[in-house]
Amino acid sequence: MSQVRVLVGTRKGAFVLESDGKREKWDIGGPHFAGWEMYHVKGSPADPNRLYASQSSGWHGQVVQRSNDGGKTWEPVGNKFVYDGVPGTHQWYDGTAHPWEFKRVWHFEPSLTDPDTVFAGIEDAALFRTTDGGQTWQELAGLRGHGSGPKWQPGAGGMCLHTVLLDPSDPARIYIAISAAGAFRTDDGGQTWKPINRGLHSQYIPDPTAEVGHCVHRIAMHRSRPKVLFMQKHWDVMRSDDAGDSWHEVSGNLPTDFGFVIDVHAHEPETIYVVPIKSDSEHFPLEGKLRVYRSRTGGNEWEPLTRGLPQSDCYVNVLREAMAVDSLDQCGVYFGTTGGQVYASADAGDTWAPIAEHLPGVLSVEVQTLP
Amino acid sequence: MIRVELPAHLRTLARVGREVQLEVEGRATLCSVLDALEARYPTLQGTIRDHVTQQRRPYVRFFACEEDLSHESPDKPLPEAVASGAEPLLIVGAIAGG
Numbered sequence A: 001m002s003q004v005r006v007l008v009g010t011r012k013g014a015f016v017l018e019s020d021g022k023r024e025k026w027d028i029g030g031p032h033f034a035g036w037e038m039y040h041v042k043g044s045p046a047d048p049n050r051l052y053a054s055q056s057s058g059w060h061g062q063v064v065q066r067s068n069d070g071g072k073t074w075e076p077v078g079n080k081f082v083y084d085g086v087p088g089t090h091q092w093y094d095g096t097a098h099p100w101e102f103k104r105v106w107h108f109e110p111s112l113t114d115p116d117t118v119f120a121g122i123e124d125a126a127l128f129r130t131t132d133g134g135q136t137w138q139e140l141a142g143l144r145g146h147g148s149g150p151k152w153q154p155g156a157g158g159m160c161l162h163t164v165l166l167d168p169s170d171p172a173r174i175y176i177a178i179s180a181a182g183a184f185r186t187d188d189g190g191q192t193w194k195p196i197n198r199g200l201h202s203q204y205i206p207d208p209t210a211e212v213g214h215c216v217h218r219i220a221m222h223r224s225r226p227k228v229l230f231m232q233k234h235w236d237v238m239r240s241d242d243a244g245d246s247w248h249e250v251s252g253n254l255p256t257d258f259g260f261v262i263d264v265h266a267h268e269p270e271t272i273y274v275v276p277i278k279s280d281s282e283h284f285p286l287e288g289k290l291r292v293y294r295s296r297t298g299g300n301e302w303e304p305l306t307r308g309l310p311q312s313d314c315y316v317n318v319l320r321e322a323m324a325v326d327s328l329d330q331c332g333v334y335f336g337t338t339g340g341q342v343y344a345s346a347d348a349g350d351t352w353a354p355i356a357e358h359l360p361g362v363l364s365v366e367v368q369t370l371p
Numbered sequence B: 001m002i003r004v005e006l007p008a009h010l011r012t013l014a015r016v017g018r019e020v021q022l023e024v025e026g027r028a029t030l031c032s033v034l035d036a037l038e039a040r041y042p043t044l045q046g047t048i049r050d051h052v053t054q055q056r057r058p059y060v061r062f063f064a065c066e067e068d069l070s071h072e073s074p075d076k077p078l079p080e081a082v083a084s085g086a087e088p089l090l091i092v093g094a095i096a097g098g
Helices: B008-014 B030-040
Strands: A003-010 A013-020 A027-032 A037-043 A051-057 A061-067 A075-077 A089-091 A097-099 A104-110 A118-123 A126-130 A160-166 A174-179 A182-186 A216-221 A229-233 A237-240 A262-264 A272-274 A292-295 A303-305 A323-325 A333-336 A342-345 A353-356 A362-370 B002-005 B019-022 B060-064 B089-093
Touching: A003 A051, A003 A333, A003 A342, A013 A037, A013 A353, A051 A104, A061 A104, A104 A160, A126 A160, A160 A216, A174 A216, A182 A216, A216 A262, A229 A262, A262 A323, A333 A362, B002 B030, B008 B089, B019 B030
Parallel strands: A037 A104, A037 A362, A323 A362, B002 B089
Antiparallel strands: A003 A013, A003 A037, A003 A362, A013 A027, A037 A051, A051 A061, A061 A075, A089 A097, A104 A118, A118 A126, A118 A160, A160 A174, A174 A182, A216 A229, A229 A237, A262 A272, A272 A292, A292 A303, A323 A333, A333 A342, A342 A353, B002 B019, B060 B089
16 A cells, blocks of 8 residues: 655654555654754655755754655765855845855755755755765856846845756756745756746835746646646746746635745646735734635636634744645645644545644645655 | 864764764864864764854854863964863853744
């Protein structure tokens, strides 16, 4: 029978939640790296037992951990992220020029075919890659070097490169997203990049339709249709049908179009999920009701999913890395909260139940479906 | 022989106890002791001082013989009591955070 492994990064350690294909009973493993911030833990599609974890702290900086046995044991690998050449400057919060400084790894995206090749999205925003299982990291400097870098600026969480999407049909095509610069695409394996933000409209920047400067929170893609992208922007849920060359809004009837997460059903490319969050100051669910919204039409028409989720007095947030889906026949959907709960639905969102309730604040959730 | 006490998180990371003992060639300075420490435990590279600038991380301090050595030149000789192994060099993480 299939198994599901949920990799949870929290503010005080990493946890590995495991269940069989029924997804009714869960074992909670961890904490791993107790006391450290775990921004992201993700497994290799080419070898599910190969995991990479981003471990960091304000005291001791960045550590990268690797597991070869599905998270039972770990070993630290290389943690040296040095920008290529002279790093230059980006905009600081006050609009002044600020030198690029490495702070942490937000996101690991393992190669679809090679367990030793991993992309790392870091703060201050840049994309790095290892081809030796994490021992050494090299910047794909064309991204920062394409010209708009001096105009990028940090969001409230820092100037992070948080999303890396690999095109399963074209190894040379990669999408990335940065808060607050926007989305970018390479078609030549990372040598050259271009902004793909046409159609985005952000009233909080001087030119609402500028080429860069948009606070993109997350992008999602279904592997069967890699040219169709879904985006949760700071405000607005957006869709592109042409690999990001143009975007249009699909917020539709959402009660608020602010949020962080967005994801796509494993088997239905037009079924997508978001968690609307009240903004701009509160950043918790509207009316204290934790609701996932599902669209079965690729956006615009949304339905609230509430069964099993708290519908009163709930004031948690769901951060951008904290939603994922499994690929069992009946698609499972998972998300974690800043209150330390991990909720799961084994029926594509119709009903929900907590599979962990008292973890530290959840920063990231990833799911592996194992044979 | 130089004795170095590590903060809890770095003990876990390096998989060592509270104190490690190092042989340092030549004059014992903060720099030479940290070089020896990182050579013995490569996983500590970048966690005490920056990989490139070699600057001390802001929330890390160096104490010895009831003195704060954090702002001393990294090339200044350590106190004789540390160099002889009579006293440990303390690497301390700031007591802060939630």
